[in-house]
Amino acid sequence: KVVADAHPELEVRLWARRAEVAEEINTRHLNSKYLKDIELPENLGSSADVAKVLAGADLVVLAVPAQTLRPQLAEWKPLLGDTAVVVSLMKGLERGTDERMSQIIKAELGLPDERVAVISGPNLAMEIARKEPTASVVACTDLEAAQWIANTCTASYFRPYTNTDVTGVEIGGIVKNVIALCVGICDGKHMGDNTKASVITRGLAETTRLTLALGGELETMAGLAGLGDLVATCSSPLSRNRTAGRLLAEGLSLEEVNQRMTQTAEGIKSGRAVLDLANSLGVEMPITESVVAVLEGEISVDDLAPRLLTRELKSEGEQDQ
Numbered sequence: 001k002v003v004a005d006a007h008p009e010l011e012v013r014l015w016a017r018r019a020e021v022a023e024e025i026n027t028r029h030l031n032s033k034y035l036k037d038i039e040l041p042e043n044l045g046s047s048a049d050v051a052k053v054l055a056g057a058d059l060v061v062l063a064v065p066a067q068t069l070r071p072q073l074a075e076w077k078p079l080l081g082d083t084a085v086v087v088s089l090m091k092g093l094e095r096g097t098d099e100r101m102s103q104i105i106k107a108e109l110g111l112p113d114e115r116v117a118v119i120s121g122p123n124l125a126m127e128i129a130r131k132e133p134t135a136s137v138v139a140c141t142d143l144e145a146a147q148w149i150a151n152t153c154t155a156s157y158f159r160p161y162t163n164t165d166v167t168g169v170e171i172g173g174i175v176k177n178v179i180a181l182c183v184g185i186c187d188g189k190h191m192g193d194n195t196k197a198s199v200i201t202r203g204l205a206e207t208t209r210l211t212l213a214l215g216g217e218l219e220t221m222a223g224l225a226g227l228g229d230l231v232a233t234c235s236s237p238l239s240r241n242r243t244a245g246r247l248l249a250e251g252l253s254l255e256e257v258n259q260r261m262t263q264t265a266e267g268i269k270s271g272r273a274v275l276d277l278a279n280s281l282g283v284e285m286p287i288t289e290s291v292v293a294v295l296e297g298e299i300s301v302d303d304l305a306p307r308l309l310t311r312e313l314k315s316e317g318e319q320d321q
């Protein structure tokens, strides 16, 4: 939608898994299941036939639940043009491999770095659909490619900044979902703003430790894909991850929460992968560890705060702990 709004002269195509969704987009310019009464631009068409959608595409933007990406890519690979650039909007880490989406895209599609990018930031889908002003980050190791993508998706309400730190941009988007689960639990337990601000700030500290250990940059964490996205998700009632945490705190089982969620809350599945990755690098991530302990039934939601508060005292600036 952003690209279609930005460039009315371009033909933008959306792959829909269900033919009736494609039909509604083409005939009524609506996607009522996901975007209620938002009017979609006329140059945004849709098809349930992925071959038609990918034919001749210069820019391919992927946004499926992270754990489903790898098997989908094998299907899409033969349909992709020789020069197409692939952009990930996904904010999850693959369980079992602990790989980021850009790594999976590169490996499965056999693409060089300059043809794989990431867009991430404080970008709640419904607010963007309503054309509420937002900024974002386009990250690609190749700055020229990032600039081309940024130009393509600059709309009156959408302002992308470029960054070459793909790792930091992706890690910011992944870990904030886990931190938002924790904030949601605080919310569900009627804890106040001091508590939530403390979790957000220490959440950023552990996200930064992981980013630095993976070769990402400190500046990225202070930017839109780090602090920006973390604040948006942790403070918005639209956030699925925060909502999932709140439901857990209200006494729902994880199974009941999953049934209740109509859209993916990436933190639920990615939490374990983030923790495994951190452990493999010797990075301490106490909030992530505690959230995973709740998700895996090792501790109850009531044990979460005591577990975090009774940790050994340390200096605020310690980056390695």
Ligand SMILES: NC(=O)c1ccc[n+]([C@@H]2O[C@H](COP(=O)([O-])OP(=O)(O)OC[C@H]3O[C@@H](n4cnc5c(N)ncnc54)[C@H](O)[C@@H]3O)[C@@H](O)[C@H]2O)c1
Binding pocket: 017, 063, 064, 065, 066, 068, 072, 089, 090, 091, 092, 123, 124, 125, 126, 262, 263, 264, 266
């Ligand atoms: N919604 C947001 O606010 C937002 C914003 C930025 C990034 N993201 C990221 O984008 C990704 C997708 O999020 P979403 O909100 O669109 O999730 P979603 O649960 O709505 O799923 C997106 C689409 O993927 C399809 N899908 C579901 N299972 C699939 C499968 N097995 N194979 C192929 N397609 C499948 C669904 O039909 C849906 O159309 C996530 O990684 C999320 O973190 C979401």
Ligand SMILES: O=P(O)(O)OC[C@H](O)CO
Binding pocket: 091, 121, 122, 123, 124, 125, 177, 180, 229, 232, 233, 238, 239, 240, 241, 242, 265
């Ligand atoms: O905010 P959530 O939990 O809905 O997550 C979706 C996106 O990552 C928002 O940027």
